[in-house]
Amino acid sequence: MDSPLQSKRVDRRRKPSKRSPNQSSTPPQKDAYARLLAQHHSSKFRSYLEQYVQESPAQADDSGPASPSTQTHSERVDIPHAPEGRNQAARRGQRRDTATSHDGDVDSAEENGSSHKPSDAKPPPPPPQQRQPKRNKGPHRDCPLQLDTNLINAFKNVCLLSGQQWSCLFCSSSTPGNSPGDKNLKNRGGRGFKKQVFEAYMSHEVVSQGLKRGELLQGPLRINPKNYNDAFIPSPDGMRDIFLDGIVSRNRALNGDVVVVQLLPREQWKVRAVLEEQHSDGDDLPARVAALGLGATGTGGGQLQVVYIVERKHSRAVTGFLKLLPDLPFAKFSPVDHRVPRINVPLADCPPDFSSRPADYANILFICRITSWAEDSSFAEGCLAKTLGQAGEIEPETEGILMEYDVDFSEFPAVVLDCLPTDLPWSVPPAELGRRKDLREECIFTIDPATARDLDDALSCKQLADGNSEVGVHIADVSYFVEEGNALDAIASQRATSVYMVQKVVPMLPRLLCEELCSLNPLTERLTFSVVWTLSPQGKILSEWFGRSVIRSCVKLSYDHAQSMIDGPDRLFSPGELPSMDPRHPLDEVHQAVLRLHALAQQLRQQRSTALKLSFTLDKDSMMPQGCYVYQYRDSNKLVEEFMLLANMAVAHQIYRSFPQEAMLRRHPPPQTKMVDELQEFCDQMGVAVDLSSAGALHVISTAPGDDPYAGARKEVLTKMCSKPMQMALYFCTGALKDEALFQHYALNVPRYTHFTSPIRRYPDLVVHRLLAASLGCGPALGLGVEAVQKQASHCNDRKTASKRVQELSSELFFGVFVRECGPLESEAMVSGVLDESFDVLVLSYGVQKRIYCKSMVGLESFQHHRVGKRGEITLVWAPEGPGGAAVRQVISVFSLVEVQLRADEAALKYSALLKRPLDKEA
Structure with a gap:
């Protein structure tokens, strides 16, 4: 592994070092190791180091003479070798440029050259009668050169701070001894120590007891698609979301997984320096949850960490691109979904000519499946499942979406078709x-x-x-x-x-x-x-x-x-x-x-x-x-919807009366109350007469925004704002939920609800049909018990969520094609949300929402975010146009009308919204 501390070539002549009178002279081994850290790993220096080892006394165990099987230094260590002229940045590691990286971070040693061939030159073994004097506890006891522990620790810290793995170049394959790392070294085949990135998961028994005692919390993990560092799980009290900060805190869990979290000891907390309103820039979810702890549990704010994955709901399949890593046995796979970190894929699993012609695959989409993720690796390991085709084309992109969300789009097998008439x-x-x-x-x-x-x-x-x-x-x-x-x-x-x-x-x-x-x-x-x-x-x-x-x-x-x-x-x-x-x-x-x-x-x-x-x-x-x-959702749509709702409610009551334990219903939990209260304050300040205290009151939104030509747009913006505190509606088995008050469907404001009206396209409706037939005596009893019905309900919830997301991504994909083929497109837009350095707009002509980032705006002289009560505003100052021109000041707030241009990005089928400069000096 290349050292993270590299410098230009230095004079190899030994120079006297300044020491205090009471300081002992530096052992030659320590000086040699210091020079190793400071100099290039050139072939000339490699030869010098090998010669030094040959001249050094043979190393032996403290307890007795060296075993005949004891390896010499050059047999036990792989000294990394880099070609001359390789610059310092290349040695340090490429800066991460994917969305799942921190600015200024460097690649791990797994991606930057931790595997090197050992030297062919092997010095002769030392005479067995030679014995090394015993050392005190100061030196590194497992190192054949007996380096000082302080130096080892300092080098470890430098490596960890720079994002590199640490391994002692002299003892990475030492023979087993009494140290805790000996077993790991043997199992790693001589690769040396590796920093443990993630904590080991708790056992099932420990987790079960912790949940019972209230020391742990369980919930589905949501990762912010616009800021991969931020993740959330719902709190038990329904008041707010619980925040998890950073990839390490997620402990290899992916979006959608059901996880168990624990509050870390205070000394392991990270200080989150970003203020509430500043944090909101990365997420549609309310930013204030970032500062919250466990809500009603009384634990208070702190650093949370995933300690167990109850169920891996994420498919572990992602679309993305391959990149060749020179001289390494694996390639880097960069997922399109930034919430999934990069994956190491063995070259043997890549196309046969990938290593020789990597540029041919630069724009080819692949599906990669995660196969494992070790505790000591920042990146998962995976295998390529399929080559999809050229990025930016509809069919490969669509197939990638379907596979990523685990949608079975294969043809029905013969055994299934044999069941048909x-x-x-x-x-x-x-x-x-x-x-x-x-x-x-x-x-x-x-x-x-x-x-x-x-x-x-x-x-x-x-x-x-x-x-x-x-x-x-x-x-x-x-x-x-x-x-x-x-x-x-x-x-x-x-x-x-x-x-x-x-x-x-x-x-x-x-x-x-x-x-x-x-x-x-x-x-x-x-x-x-x-x-x-x-x-x-x-x-x-x-x-x-x-x-x-x-x-x-x-x-x-x-x-x-x-x-x-x-x-x-x-x-x-x-x-x-x-x-x-x-x-x-x-x-x-x-x-x-x-x-x-x-x-x-x-x-x-x-x-x-x-x-x-x-x-x-x-x-x-x-x-x-x-x-x-x-x-347009018109009266004819509402006509059909009302009677479908009426039928669903009627059937829900019928099957629950007949089967109070096995009925499959659909519930909708009430929204997070704190978020509703804050939204109510915002609406009051904006002069929007909406009472958000009950579900029935939400239905008056359509009349609240007024009756001018932009009332429909304000209604749409307000509806999206009101939907943010809402939780997802869920299928459930009545016997699995003991509190009947939780059966309520909040959005419809009804006590019982189910799905009965679409059995061709929804499996829960088919289950409900069987229950209804059994309740009327015109069909057999349902063959599923409470546990099986609940398991099926949970699976249907997952597939419904995936289906909805696939539908959204398909629409985004086609609109990206439309912008590419027909753009740029210009339209009036209404501001739907204001963050600290960006704002969201509803593009009125097309009904799409896009985020505009102030730092990316061309022609902007300055911008400043401020709050007026609960309402955020951004003041934009446009630079003068040409000599003698005047600066233009523009205030951005919710419901503001702006002009935007939709333009295709360089990335395949992606597009951006650009704010057009206003004509007036005050806008």
Whole structure:
């Protein structure tokens, strides 16, 4: 290993050193080692050192004569050799330039030349009769040159401070002795001591006892995607997040892992010098959690560390790039996801010509899987799983996203397809008709996106003589085709959800089921599970019925079709404006049913807000984006949503009444109260009349921002701000959660909720269908117990989170292509958040959010962050344009309107938002 202390060539002549009168002369061994540290490892010096060893007395054990098997110095030590002219920076290690590095940090010895071939020259062994006099405890006892311990320790400290590994060049392969490091040295094959970067994990027994005593805390780990040093787990009191500072504190855990943390002793705490508002620059999460300790546990603030990984939820697969490290047996893999540190990949696992032609692979995406991560290594070890292709191309990037989030996109195997009906085209068996309610003559229709092919829900509504309405929600009966426990059920339970991307869908079930046998296609008899209510004109539920049924949809409407009916209640549609319908149900009948459903939905619905969604138009051949638009969530969407919510709530109550232990429900914990209180203060200061004290109050956001042309943008900004304190909704088994108060769904403000309406694309809905059938006596009892239901619920939570992230990344990917192909794009934007050196904007034309960093802005003379109460502001001063020009002052605060330009970055499919200089002197 190259020494971190290198200097230019020095005179090899021995110079007298200045010593105090009472100081003994320096042993020649110590002086030789000092020169070794100070000089280049040239071949000339190497020869000198070997000659010195040959002339030195033979070393022997204190307890007796040297064993015949004792190795000579040159047999026991690999002296590193670097070519002449190698500069000091190269010896010290390259500066890390990835996001998972600290500025000024250096690569570890693993990446910078810790493996060297031993010298071929071997001096003869010393005569066995020669014995070395005993040494006192001052020298390094395991070193054949008996170096002073103080010098050894000083050298160790210098190495550790510089980020290098430490090993004694003279005794890195010494024979086993009584020192604690002897065993490690033997196991390392002569590589020497290595600094322990991470603490060993606690045992399962110790962790269990610590959790019971309240000395340890458990939770899912979240790593900040914009600042890899910051990580969080939720606190038990729900008040705030618990902060973990730095990679070492995470102890090799990755994002999403369920971990156990411990408060370190006070002497091991790090001082976090960054103030609360300064810390916020790296994260959308509120920065104040960085200063918090364990919240309600009473431990107070301090340094936390992961001591155990309960469950490795992260797939350990990442996309990234390979880089050759000269003269080393492994390559450096740099993940695209900065939350994952770099990985050492054996060259034997790399492409055959990678070592000879590394430049050919500079822009090639790979998938790497982490195989191990030792306590004494800053970097994990891994193997290449797949070569994806050229970075910046849609398909390799998409495949990388799917693999990184562990999405199974393989073809369904034959054993799964064998579970499907073979007598196609399939029709409802006569025996099954006799066991179901026949609704084939009812006016039932679907409302879905125009491109949807898996139609799993349908609606009906007819006027009753007493003025009330009979409303039905009819859901595809997937459980009829997917028998519990067979191969089809097994793969569906593992996939847990369909994954929707811009250009394709990865289905949970085979397409024959999704798009044919279970899809509620028009003019086709299909098996369904129905919930039918009698509702008053005010939306009050007067009666309720659940059961298996058979329907025949009369028409497939898109949201646009339904919206046009809502917008034109008296409009007469021409035949070409709407899809063809079942002649037994004329257009007017369908139109009136849609209007009645809309009126009832308005009665049922509390005001809700939904984020803007970016959608794309794709070229049919290349599947490249030709344009994009912001998807509008309109009354037709809300109509369908309200009745799906009503059905889900009704089924939740039904299955919980019948199976209080095994029911799979969906709960939504209340938000972190401290964050809500601070957000309330902010809204009050901004003059936004929103009461955030309850879930129901959150639904009035849509009316709070005003009625001017920018009210919609302010509503979107406010909605995102209100969502930050929110926790994730979760599937759970009722028998695994003893406190019924925790069953509540906070966002919907209802005590019981589940998912029933999308069994084609969500596995929990399939479980709920089986529970509902068993509760009604029209299906077998569920074969899963409490523990198995909870395990499946937890798995579904993980897959839903992954699916959501894949969908977001797919949208970001395509928008990056759109900016690259059609940009630069200019748009008005609204400031949605202000940090200390940056701010976030909502780009109004495209519905995307981007962060703008003040330090990266061209033409800016200065900027200053300050707080006005709870509101952060940044004052920008733009430099004058040309001689005689005037500086422009611009104040950035939440809801400020600015002009931005979206421009493609050099990195593949990445883009940045640039703030345009305002025209006015005061903006």
